[in-house]
Structures are given as structure tokens and as C-alpha cells.
Amino acid sequence: MFLLAHLSDPHLGPLPAPRWHELVGKRATGFANWWRKRHVIHREDVLARIVADLKAQAPDHIAVTGDLVNISLAGEYAPARAWLESLGTSRDVTLVPGNHDIYVRGAADYPRLHWNDYMRADDGKLVEDATAFPFVRRRGPLALIGVSSAVATAPFLATGRLGAAQIERLAAALQRCAGEGLFRVVLIHHPPLSKPKRHLKRLVDGAALRAVLAQHGAELVIHGHDHEHSLTELPGPQRQIPVVGVPSASATPPGEHDAAGYNLYRIDGHAGGWRCETIARGLAPHGGAVVEIKRTVLMGG
Numbered sequence: 001m002f003l004l005a006h007l008s009d010p011h012l013g014p015l016p017a018p019r020w021h022e023l024v025g026k027r028a029t030g031f032a033n034w035w036r037k038r039h040v041i042h043r044e045d046v047l048a049r050i051v052a053d054l055k056a057q058a059p060d061h062i063a064v065t066g067d068l069v070n071i072s073l074a075g076e077y078a079p080a081r082a083w084l085e086s087l088g089t090s091r092d093v094t095l096v097p098g099n100h101d102i103y104v105r106g107a108a109d110y111p112r113l114h115w116n117d118y119m120r121a122d123d124g125k126l127v128e129d130a131t132a133f134p135f136v137r138r139r140g141p142l143a144l145i146g147v148s149s150a151v152a153t154a155p156f157l158a159t160g161r162l163g164a165a166q167i168e169r170l171a172a173a174l175q176r177c178a179g180e181g182l183f184r185v186v187l188i189h190h191p192p193l194s195k196p197k198r199h200l201k202r203l204v205d206g207a208a209l210r211a212v213l214a215q216h217g218a219e220l221v222i223h224g225h226d227h228e229h230s231l232t233e234l235p236g237p238q239r240q241i242p243v244v245g246v247p248s249a250s251a252t253p254p255g256e257h258d259a260a261g262y263n264l265y266r267i268d269g270h271a272g273g274w275r276c277e278t279i280a281r282g283l284a285p286h287g288g289a290v291v292e293i294k295r296t297v298l299m300g301g
């Protein structure tokens, strides 16, 4: 049995003091928003409790699906790197970036400069530019396939985009890993399909991604961004593909979104006979302990 843990959207605080030139455009609204409400939602002590509970489960690997930082200030990335290292080594932790990690165009290189080895393929290729996504990491029976939907957007937009070239490379990676008989887990920050009310936060080329998944399949898609527990399905070539979202790992209850939590996936079996169960854990409704929230068999009965 392989145990995969998945957490997302820690939105690490506190915000460092910005440089004067950093507080223009989108960062100015993001900065005001952080001090108006986000700093009371995303709390370090809550995140520490979630991480302690996650580590107590002794997972074989940890997937992190982005939004480590908030408004992409230069000073946010080194503390986020330290947090990643506290979670585990780059061998045991895999990361894909979120929209807050490339909040403005000037920050496009920051995730790669600071977190590169957590987003690196097994063949040692570093994320030198956008063409390094998707990367593929093999761990036990799993192929962890990381894509980047993080792109800078205009103020009040939180959309993501993969781009046609990345989607084409993803199709090839899915096909190759299927041929190797691996349990393919796609890591992406944005959900492949958003509810209509989240139109301004959607993956804009989600239809193209869903077409590739329908053609080549995947055993599991995991994402963050919506800050809530979710389980949906997308059509695959042989069977439905489970798509699972987790809340922010630092969200204090009660709030607009789910309280902090994370997921575990217990994966057993072999190609054609996989078994996968997901266990959602999170803060109890009134805070306090981290408890099991729900257990769902995704495949294999």
C-alpha cells in the first residue's frame, strides 16, 4: 500500500514588509485584502496542527498544490522554502505552483528560483522555463505528474492557464505512464472544471485539459484553489476519473470556506486492478483537534 498525502493553499504568513516599488497594481489590492481579512483566515498555528497530524500518518509522499505565498513579494519565497523543507525533502514532497505564487508578471520566475527541486522531474531536469511542465516523478506504483496553471492575471482575476503546448506534453506523459502501468496522479492548482459562480477563478483552458483526460485517462486528479473539500468525476477512456480538492491547510473556522484540512490516499493494486481510498482529515467544526471527516472508496470497492 502506498500512502499519498495532499495539502494545498497554505498562504503562508506573515507578509514581509514590501519594497516600495512592489506595492503597485494588483499587489496593492492584494496587500489591502491581506490586512483586511486574509491574515485572520490563514493562521500559522492552524497550519502547524494540520502538518503535525499529516506527519503522524507517516505518508510515503506529500503533494502540495500551490498558493504557498500571497501576493508574490520577493520576501515571501525564502520563508516558503523553509516551510517546504520543514515538510520534507524534495525527494518526499512534490509541489506545483498556484496563482498566488505568480501573482504578478514580475514574479514569474520566483517559484522556480526558490522551489525548483520540489518541482523537478526524476531525470534531473530542472524547471528552467515553462516548458519543464509537466514533470513526472515515479514513487512506488505512482507517477506524479505536475502541471503549472499559475499565470499572472489582471486585478480581481484568479484564473489559471496551462497553454496548448503544456497540454500536448501532458497527453504524451499520460500515455507514456499508462504504458508503464503506473497509477497516474495529476497535480494541478486549479480544478479542471469550476462551478459557474467561480468563473473569474477558473482554469480558462479547462475544456482542452478535460479532452486530454477523456482521451488518455488518469487514475486521480488532485487540486487546490477552491479552499474546500470536493470530490467530482470527469470522463476517462475506460472509467470516470476522480477529481479531488482540499481546503486551505491554514484556514481557521468558521469562515467563508471549509476549515483547514488535507487528504490521504491509500493506493493498492496494479494496472487494471487499482484500489484507492481517500480519507479527508481536518479541523473539527469548532476548531481544536484534527479529526477524520470522511472516508471514500474512489475505485476498487
Ligand SMILES: [Fe+2]
Pocket (backbone or CB within 6 Å): 009, 011, 067, 098, 100, 225, 226, 227, 248
Ligand atoms: Fe488559494
Ligand SMILES: [Fe+2]
Pocket (backbone or CB within 6 Å): 067, 098, 099, 100, 158, 189, 224, 225, 226
Ligand atoms: Fe489559488
